[in-house]
Amino acid sequence: MALLIRGGRVIDPLLDLDDYLDILIEEGLISRIAPRIEKEGVPLLEAQGKVVAPGLIDMHCHLRDFNERRKETIATGTRAAALGGFTTVVCEPNTDPPMDNAKTLQRWIRLAKQEGCVNLYTKVCITQGRRGEQLTNLKALVRKPWVVAATDDGSPVVKDEVMGRAFVKAREHELLLTPHCEESRATIQAFQRANPLIPLPDAIALYKREPHYVARDLMLAEKANWRVHICHVSMAESLDLIKKARARWVPVTCEATPHHLTLTEKDAGKCGPDAKVNPPLRKKEDVEALRQGLRDGTIDVIASDHAPHTPEEKARGWEEAPMGAIGLETTLGVVLTMLVHPGIITLAAAIERMSSNPAKILGLPGGSLAMGKPADITIIDLEEKWVVDPLSFASKGRNTPFTGWRLRGKAYATIVKGEVVMKAGELLV
Numbered sequence: 001m002a003l004l005i006r007g008g009r010v011i012d013p014l015l016d017l018d019d020y021l022d023i024l025i026e027e028g029l030i031s032r033i034a035p036r037i038e039k040e041g042v043p044l045l046e047a048q049g050k051v052v053a054p055g056l057i058d059m060h061c062h063l064r065d066f067n068e069r070r071k072e073t074i075a076t077g078t079r080a081a082a083l084g085g086f087t088t089v090v091c092e093p094n095t096d097p098p099m100d101n102a103k104t105l106q107r108w109i110r111l112a113k114q115e116g117c118v119n120l121y122t123k124v125c126i127t128q129g130r131r132g133e134q135l136t137n138l139k140a141l142v143r144k145p146w147v148v149a150a151t152d153d154g155s156p157v158v159k160d161e162v163m164g165r166a167f168v169k170a171r172e173h174e175l176l177l178t179p180h181c182e183e184s185r186a187t188i189q190a191f192q193r194a195n196p197l198i199p200l201p202d203a204i205a206l207y208k209r210e211p212h213y214v215a216r217d218l219m220l221a222e223k224a225n226w227r228v229h230i231c232h233v234s235m236a237e238s239l240d241l242i243k244k245a246r247a248r249w250v251p252v253t254c255e256a257t258p259h260h261l262t263l264t265e266k267d268a269g270k271c272g273p274d275a276k277v278n279p280p281l282r283k284k285e286d287v288e289a290l291r292q293g294l295r296d297g298t299i300d301v302i303a304s305d306h307a308p309h310t311p312e313e314k315a316r317g318w319e320e321a322p323m324g325a326i327g328l329e330t331t332l333g334v335v336l337t338m339l340v341h342p343g344i345i346t347l348a349a350a351i352e353r354m355s356s357n358p359a360k361i362l363g364l365p366g367g368s369l370a371m372g373k374p375a376d377i378t379i380i381d382l383e384e385k386w387v388v389d390p391l392s393f394a395s396k397g398r399n400t401p402f403t404g405w406r407l408r409g410k411a412y413a414t415i416v417k418g419e420v421v422m423k424a425g426e427l428l429v
């Protein structure tokens, strides 16, 4: 089926393009891009006054499913993605059961094919059961094109020796590692409760914060000469380490989330458990450093870390509530309102961090509007004003720290392989 996108402001950071152009889609691919295209019998999608960008890619999402369908499913999660303007989503492997074996991966692939309404990829676990002891069998898990990286996201691989071997294996199988670099205090406290013979101060002493693991993983990447992408960087000190490693040619990229780019620990206090995330919200100076890192290119990617939990779980109070915030339906609006409209980054830079760069880092087919590319396209209304109301979301999650925020800018249409899956807030799948 063909489609003609008419008269939008087309921005493609990879092509260094910002111009008023028409785009013709044929057989799921971008077949022409020119100032004016006439083609009889082809349906028109009017994009006047809107921005036409390469489809947004969220490279850090928890779509749950399996035994956690109460939190989110591939069906609800990908619909939330389509509403948020994402044509592609990469799932984290801390599912229940975790993605640490070929059988579970096969089950996920079946679900992704049947129920996903945007392009889906996944990461797999670094260690069995995410316990940080035995490496998974990467050879059996590198299923192309579905598997794009490995991580124990949710927690770091604590043992240096295990992570060192993971880098060697990852290089052997040419698989990117995307480590989660924050030990959670809650995890340590739970560990202590389960092992009451270990006194709490000793358990807390085991607790290591982000820069510790960032420094270690940069060192291991350098030693193995293999790529690393640091998930959800949240501290100024981590960014400094990444900058210095880059200067030594360590192959490192990194991402930050909309919440770490806009909220501080003070907001967490005000907002309550919906702002309880891992890594936690930090100080004002960290937020400033992240924004600077976004400006100067140290931060390659903005990723949502969409992490749905049930309202009951989040109602347990700060200490007991699980960590995570949803983000698929707010990320674009928050980025436009808080970072692009105030001039912290340009619109082209935002599109680069949310489309071209994730595609490049993961080797995905999208990320550009060049002729012959898959027709994965996000049309953005920069001016639409709206108020965040999680009750209206397609996601099953309601846990967002942005409830009630007035945002300016929203996805107007989401086109996946030439098919319009969302237009003007309506899902068409």
Ligand code: DOR
Residues within 6 Å of the ligand: 062, 094, 153, 154, 155, 180, 276, 277, 278, 279, 305, 307, 308, 322, 323, 324, 325
């Ligand atoms: O806040 C978080 N939630 N951080 C993580 O690393 C894991 C995630 C989850 O799975 O809920």
Ligand code: ZN
Residues within 6 Å of the ligand: 153, 154, 155, 180, 231, 232, 278, 279
């Ligand atoms: Zn994480």
